[in-house]
Amino acid sequence: MAVAINKGIFIVAAKRTPFGRFGGAFKDVYPSDLLAAAAKDALKAGSVAPEVIDTVNIGQVYGLSGSSDGGLSPRHAALKSGIPEDKPALGISRLCGSGFQAVVNSAQDILTGVAQTSLAGGTENMSTVPFIVRNTRFGVNLGVKMPFEDLLTASSLDTSCNNTMPQTAENLAEKYGLHRMEVDEYALQSQQRWKAAQDQGAFKAEMTPVTVKVKRQDKVIEVDEHPRPETTTEMLSKLPVLFRKGASLLLATLLVSTTVLER
Numbered sequence: 001m002a003v004a005i006n007k008g009i010f011i012v013a014a015k016r017t018p019f020g021r022f023g024g025a026f027k028d029v030y031p032s033d034l035l036a037a038a039a040k041d042a043l044k045a046g047s048v049a050p051e052v053i054d055t056v057n058i059g060q061v062y063g064l065s066g067s068s069d070g071g072l073s074p075r076h077a078a079l080k081s082g083i084p085e086d087k088p089a090l091g092i093s094r095l096c097g098s099g100f101q102a103v104v105n106s107a108q109d110i111l112t113g114v115a116q117t118s119l120a121g122g123t124e125n126m127s128t129v130p131f132i133v134r135n136t137r138f139g140v141n142l143g144v145k146m147p148f149e150d151l152l153t154a155s156s157l158d159t160s161c162n163n164t165m166p167q168t169a170e171n172l173a174e175k176y177g178l179h180r181m182e183v184d185e186y187a188l189q190s191q192q193r194w195k196a197a198q199d200q201g202a203f204k205a206e207m208t209p210v211t212v213k214v215k216r217q218d219k220v221i222e223v224d225e226h227p228r229p230e231t232t233t234e235m236l237s238k239l240p241v242l243f244r245k246g247a248s249l250l251l252a253t254l255l256v257s258t259t260v261l262e263r
Helices: 031-045 070-080 098-111 165-175 180-199 233-237 251-257
Strands: 055-059 089-092 118-122 210-214 217-221
Touching (some): 031 118, 055 070, 070 089
Parallel strands (some): 055 089
């Protein structure tokens, strides 16, 4: 359905936290706190008072994050950002597109007159996704072994086709004839481009530093952990493939080609 846009929609500020490595500096920082830090910084950068925010739309896939926030991370982050209690906050899951969908939802709020000013964003911390034990709510028999399930891995599987996202990427590489060398070169180029941008200070304007505790001392994280600019073609060529014989994707390729693990 076509919609006539008869009003301007403007992004007045945008901030993000550094990208974290899995099990890295943000492993004990909850998604709501990461989001609140970036949201407060964005409001300040745009000279927008929290009180004028009409709606909040936040993308998040993993509602179970090891914190007491549960599925209320978007709501709690909004409150921590100073946004009043009477302003609604919506959590959105569209998997890898959740953050983009949040922006779409905020634009729709403005177009339909629900909001004049809306906060949109996304938050995720895969390091805090817990292990679980199923079928124990109503008790178990003596001596029955109850296996721990990695919720992060289990929830990454699309049971309708029995593929994870990396396996789907491998299917596409096969479909479109992408070879290992091509994929490695792209991964290396991604690392090099990040380093060039970092050296030029390209990320400073968008970055929200986050303070974490390391051995009881405060440490400010203000640079992405995720990139590995020391990567070389030789290093990539020595890494094993992950999913099938003759495959194109490596762990390193996936790490540099995907979006963030913690943000």
